[in-house]
Amino acid sequence: MFTGIVEELGEVTAVEKLADASRFRLRGPLVTEGAKHGDSIAVNGVCLTVVEHGDGEFTADVMAETLHRSSLGALDIGSRVNLERPMAVGERLGGHIVQGHVDGTGTVLDRTPSENWEIVKIALPAHLARYVVEKGSITVDGVSLTVVEAADDWFTVSLIPTTLALTTLGIKKSGDPVNLEVDVIAKYVERLLGPTPKGNVK
Numbered sequence: 001m002f003t004g005i006v007e008e009l010g011e012v013t014a015v016e017k018l019a020d021a022s023r024f025r026l027r028g029p030l031v032t033e034g035a036k037h038g039d040s041i042a043v044n045g046v047c048l049t050v051v052e053h054g055d056g057e058f059t060a061d062v063m064a065e066t067l068h069r070s071s072l073g074a075l076d077i078g079s080r081v082n083l084e085r086p087m088a089v090g091e092r093l094g095g096h097i098v099q100g101h102v103d104g105t106g107t108v109l110d111r112t113p114s115e116n117w118e119i120v121k122i123a124l125p126a127h128l129a130r131y132v133v134e135k136g137s138i139t140v141d142g143v144s145l146t147v148v149e150a151a152d153d154w155f156t157v158s159l160i161p162t163t164l165a166l167t168t169l170g171i172k173k174s175g176d177p178v179n180l181e182v183d184v185i186a187k188y189v190e191r192l193l194g195p196t197p198k199g200n201v202k
Contacts, residue, residue: 120159134150
């Protein structure tokens with residue numbers, strides 16, 4: 001479980017393409033401090049498992065399902081990534097409940113800079129549109145953000161200087177893909193209010 005508050009701007013140091021998966025080595029001295037084999041670290045909002053670690057780096061295997069549903073397959077050596085460790089029980093939740101289970105990918109459509117913030121417009125896949133509402137929460141590349149406007153096929157977010165400086169959202173260009181995770185509570189509500197599956201009727 002994560003909060004979408006990025007802890008560190010990391011970097012891909014090695015990529016090994018396998019038959020139906022990829023193995024990434026990533027640099028992140030902060031998030032690997034005290035890390036153990038099997039720990040979880042969110043990479044651009046995708047929950048990955050630490051396979052190896054040392055010298056401020058860690059290795060993670062990314063299976064075909066994750067490559068299909070996220071933009072991690074586009075990462076290469078030198079790519080910058082947002083990193084976050086799981087939240088610890090008893091601490092304040094600075095963002096919102098984030099699972100690290102990407103629902104789909106969007107594309108940066110436009111950036112509108114202002115003096116103290118920047119509005120970013122992102123294409124929204126049709127199957128996720130119903131979960132995105134004005135003033136609701138969404139995770140973009142692992143960053144917890146508030147939706148400013150929500151349309152059928154796009155939404156906008158407003159980025160403060162801290163977010164622009166400390167995450168990859170500050171360097172994303174028009175046409176770049178981003179990982180999207182919608183609010184899990186909205187998905188549960190939809191499921192609970194929908195028709196009961198026939199196999200569950202008592």
